[in-house]
Amino acid sequence: MEIKCHRVASGCASGPALVTREAISFLGNVDATTGMVVDPAHELFGQCIAGKVLIFPGGKGSTVGSYVIYQLKKKGLAPAAMIAIRSEPIVAVGAIISGIPLVDRVSEEILRVVSGTIVEVDANRERIRV
Amino acid sequence: MYLSREEEAVYQGEHGETLRRMMEILVALGDIYGAERLVPVRSVQIAGVSYKNIGEAGLEWISDLQGQVAVPSILNPAGMDLCRWQEMGVSEDFAEKQQQTIEAYRHLGISIDCTCTPYQIRQDLASPGDHLAWSESSAVSYANSVIGARTNREGGPSALAAALVGKTALYGYHLDENRHPTHQVDVKADLRGSDYGALGFLVGRIIKDGVPFFRLRGQRPAQDELKALGAAMAASGSVALYYVQDVTPKPPTCGQPEETLHLDRKEIDEVYARFPAEEADAVALGCPHCSAEELERIAGLLQGQKVQKELWVCTARKIAQANPGLVEAIEKSGARVFCDTCMVVSPATERFSRMLTSSGKALSYLPGLAGVGAGLGSLEDCIDAALGRR
Numbered sequence: 001m002e003i004k005c006h007r008v009a010s011g012c013a014s015g016p017a018l019v020t021r022e023a024i025s026f027l028g029n030v031d032a033t034t035g036m037v038v039d040p041a042h043e044l045f046g047q048c049i050a051g052k053v054l055i056f057p058g059g060k061g062s063t064v065g066s067y068v069i070y071q072l073k074k075k076g077l078a079p080a081a082m083i084a085i086r087s088e089p090i091v092a093v094g095a096i097i098s099g100i101p102l103v104d105r106v107s108e109e110i111l112r113v114v115s116g117t118i119v120e121v122d123a124n125r126e127r128i129r130v
Numbered sequence: 131m132y133l134s135r136e137e138e139a140v141y142q143g144e145h146g147e148t149l150r151r152m153m154e155i156l157v158a159l160g161d162i163y164g165a166e167r168l169v170p171v172r173s174v175q176i177a178g179v180s181y182k183n184i185g186e187a188g189l190e191w192i193s194d195l196q197g198q199v200a201v202p203s204i205l206n207p208a209g210m211d212l213c214r215w216q217e218m219g220v221s222e223d224f225a226e227k228q229q230q231t232i233e234a235y236r237h238l239g240i241s242i243d244c245t246c247t248p249y250q251i252r253q254d255l256a257s258p259g260d261h262l263a264w265s266e267s268s269a270v271s272y273a274n275s276v277i278g279a280r281t282n283r284e285g286g287p288s289a290l291a292a293a294l295v296g297k298t299a300l301y302g303y304h305l306d307e308n309r310h311p312t313h314q315v316d317v318k319a320d321l322r323g324s325d326y327g328a329l330g331f332l333v334g335r336i337i338k339d340g341v342p343f344f345r346l347r348g349q350r351p352a353q354d355e356l357k358a359l360g361a362a363m364a365a366s367g368s369v370a371l372y373y374v375q376d377v378t379p380k381p382p383t384c385g386q387p388e389e390t391l392h393l394d395r396k397e398i399d400e401v402y403a404r405f406p407a408e409e410a411d412a413v414a415l416g417c418p419h420c421s422a423e424e425l426e427r428i429a430g431l432l433q434g435q436k437v438q439k440e441l442w443v444c445t446a447r448k449i450a451q452a453n454p455g456l457v458e459a460i461e462k463s464g465a466r467v468f469c470d471t472c473m474v475v476s477p478a479t480e481r482f483s484r485m486l487t488s489s490g491k492a493l494s495y496l497p498g499l500a501g502v503g504a505g506l507g508s509l510e511d512c513i514d515a516a517l518g519r520r
Binding site: 006008009010032063064066067068070071074087088089092093096097099 | 151154155158159161162183184185186187188190191285286287288
């Protein structure tokens with residue numbers, strides 16, 4: 001299945017999907033030294049985002065979250081790519097400064113993808129392949 | 131968003147990887163907020179300077195950047211006085227990280243002036259009608275409201291992107307359509323000094339990100355009082371633009387705001403009553419950074435006396451350097467004039483349990499950002515408390 005999307009941060013990558021219906025605050029929800037979701041209240045608690053194609057509604061919380069994404073990338077613990085229903089400045093800026101492909105403007109149907117399914121994000125061509 | 135041929139070339143990476151990513155930030159934000167195009171900026175003020183706020187993650191990013199800023203760019207306050215950090219009680223580890231952050235910014239061609247009041251130290255950064263990319267909320271409010279320039283409240287990376295590219299996305303407060311007053315605020319009280327901070331504290335809480343149009347009575351507010359009013363509204367709410375009838379530049383059209391607020395002396399006094407001046411173990415002035423006029427008033431009130439509690443007076447280094455006599459007069463009392471920093475962004479504040487201030491902005495931020503209780507007093511109350519008179 002191929003889905004149209006909108007490029008926010010350029011690049012092309014693939015990996016197993018990690019899907020959540022909850023917004024993510026990279027400062028607070030994610031441990032920058034392990035890539036684990038550490039907030040017990042979050043749907044992804046206990047999961048590792050490293051190397052995954054993160055499919056989520058968007059970011060929230062502190063703007064320092066952008067730098068946390070950068071730190072994850074430098075440690076090799078960042079998502080391979082990200083798909084947001086609607087991107088906001090924290091995740092958009094974080095993905096761009098880190099060189100992580102990020103696309104948005106996709107239908108909420110994308111949240112029905114089962115975690116673990118291999119997903120390819122081609123931000124340059126504005127296409128997602130599931 | 132429309133990009134010129136030259137902007138498109140930067141976006142496609144023809145001018146290197148740093149500029150490509152910076153342009154990508156501007157385009158991403160422009161898309162999110164519906165900008166039609168980019169607009170050149172006259173100057174940039176960059177947030178994300180205090181190591182307390184950006185941490186190791188932010189320092190790593192800034193250190194990795196290459197290039198030179200395209201327009202005059204200065205910094206927000208740092209987490210310490212860059213020269214006298216030991217006197218503040220800042221740890222050596224923190225100081226080292228803070229210095230590394232400053233050096234990383236210097237490497238990009240940014241002026242190492244760390245202040246929330248760029249308009250007090252340089253006249254070449256903003257004039258009426260200029261587009262800017264400023265970060266610090268009180269400076270943004272002052273630029274939009276008192277100077278009549280145009281800026282959104284930029285985050286650290288978006289301000290740096292604007293500095294390196296020399297442009298920002300045209301949306302929000304850059305456009306007339308978003309600069310109309312949303313609330314009329316009638317104040318039936320004669321206001322003075324810290325009253326403006328108390329008023330801003332109240333109004334920001336009520337109108338959040340609205341645009342107030344004030345009708346004040348009595349004496350015309352001084353520039354320092356407008357600075358305090360805007361700073362408090364930007365902290366207790368997120369007001370980035372306000373008008374004061376017959377004082378500030380006018381709104382784009384004279385349509386009537388939809389809502390009207392009425393405030394009087396009783397409501398201003400209630401703010402002081404809720405945050406009493408008593409039981410503070412330290413006193414801090416200069417949020418936003420003191421002007422030369424404010425330093426002069428403080429020096430006058432302290433003359434010939436000794437402080438009993440720690441008294442910090444925060445200002446921009448250039449203001450302190452231009453007024454060595456005032457700094458000396460203030461420090462003779464045992465008070466300290468700290469530059470480049472303030473009580474809100476420095477970790478040194480955390481050792482106090484309750485701070486007294488004349489600032490409606492510090493009143494909003496001290497409990498949450500430093501875990502320190504806050505009291506509000508007039509400048510005279512603050513000096514009295516420092517001298518042990520109350």
